Amino acid sequence: MNAPRPDQALDAWLDLHAEALDSDPSRAAEVLPQLVLAGAAAAGVPKAAGGAGGTIADAIDMVAAVARRSLTAAFVLWGHRTFIEYLLQSDNPTLREETLPPLLAGEIAGATGLSNAMKFLSGIEGLQMHATRRGNGYALEGGLPWITNLRREAFIAAAAFDHDDGAPPAIFAIPHDTPGVERSDDLDLVGLRASNTAALRVKGTVLDETWRIAADARNWLLRVRPAFLGLQCGMSVGLARGALEATSEAAASSRDSIRAETGALQATLDEQAMQLRHGVLDGTYLERPAALFALRIALADTVTRAVSLEVQASGGRGFLRNQGGTARRVREASFIPIVTPSLVQLKAQLEQHRRTATL
Structure with missing residues (x-):
């Protein structure tokens, strides 16, 4: 079965605007409409729910296809x-x-x-959002410093809240136009600037149970984590593919000396992409989340190596602005290790898992 991919119109639009999306926050309003028009958001959504059908693996493939051309657009699609x-x-x-x-x-x-x-699920930090029972609803307080796709025109954000009455933490959907919901100015990022990334605060926002995504956050997060991280891994797969493709298109005098490295890394990436697809479909990452943590770390290393090969192949041309996207992909690659959960956090989780397994 062929993986879904954006239509040619979206490919062309991303190729034309990838540099601007990375550097110009004023282009943020354009990204989501283009993705939706091309059917990217519907991949892996059941047809009965209005989507294109398929599985979560198809959605991951779509994120990868977009990331191959623009990590900014892929970041928006991921969110x-x-x-x-x-x-x-x-x-x-x-x-x-x-x-x-x-x-x-x-x-x-x-x-x-x-x-x-x-991070709360992994014991890294406490919840930053709090819910207090108020009549038939909950008064919500707290803030999150970094959320992507907070589109100024209209957004709905998910957040986890602990409860003052001892009930399990819950996940709420927060509509942008609810009283007490505040979006900051866009964060001053070094790249991915058209991703509508900002901070979010809720001050006395009251929502009832009709806005609750999950009543038991911990168990629900365990169930949804493979999709959360799997879609994230799609960004790494696509970015690495884009860098390796650019390497293969460099002048023969540059690429010949690194041909063996490029071929070996392409084979590694293909194997990692296959592992990702199989793991989200057969339940491996639900039963053994450490395997997905390890793959996410390995994919970040593959991205770093792929971009390094592209830099070597492009030479001085790659250091010029608006010349083939090399400099942009270097910036994009620097973001992969810090997407939450960051590589540092994932490595800590794996070390904890190893210690627990040996007790």
């Missing part, structure tokens, strides 16, 4: 499609049925604000 996945795996069918159509139409942007929650 949007991951939020859609939250609804698909939610225990709130009403929220899913009411919110999926405008998400798939691009009328609102889905923002995955669960980096804090994933």
Whole structure:
């Protein structure tokens, strides 16, 4: 079965605007409509829910296809499609049925604000958001310093909240136009600047249970984590492919000396992409999350090596602005290790897993 891919119009648009999307925040409003128009957000969403059908592996392939041309656009797609996945795996069918159509139409942007929650799940930090029972609803307080796809036109963000009454932490969907919801100015990033990345605060925001994605955050996060990290890995796969493709297109005098390295790394990447696809489909990463942590770390190393080969092959030309995308991919590659959970956090989790396994 052939992996889904964006249509040719999106490919052309990304190729034309990738540099601007990386450097110019004023282009942020354009990204999601282009992705939705091309059907990228619908990949892996059941047809009965308004999507294109397929599996989460198809959604990962789509993220990779976009990342091959623009990590900014892939980062937006990751946030949007991951939020859609939250609804698909939610225990709130009403929220899913009411919110999926405008998400798939691009009328609102889905923002995955669960980096804090994933770190909480791994025991790295406490929850930064708090819920207090108020009548039939909850008064929400707290802030998250970094969320992508907080589209100014309209967004809905996921966040995990602890409860003052001792109930398990829960996941809520936070609509942008609810009183007390505040979006900061765009963060001053060194790249990926058209990704609508900002901080989010809620001050006395009151939501009832109709906005609750999951009542038991811990168990739900364990279930959704393979998709969260798998879609993230798609960004690494696509970026590495783009760098290796650029390396193969360099002048023969440059690429010949690194041909063996390039071929070996391409084979490694193909094997990693196959492992990723199989692992999210057969339940491996649900049963053995450490295997997915290790793959995410390995893919980051593959990205670093692929971009290094591209730099070597492009030579001085790659150090010029707007010349083939080499400099942009170097910036994009520097982002891969710090996407939450960062490589440092993942390595700490693997070390903890090893210590536990040997006790």
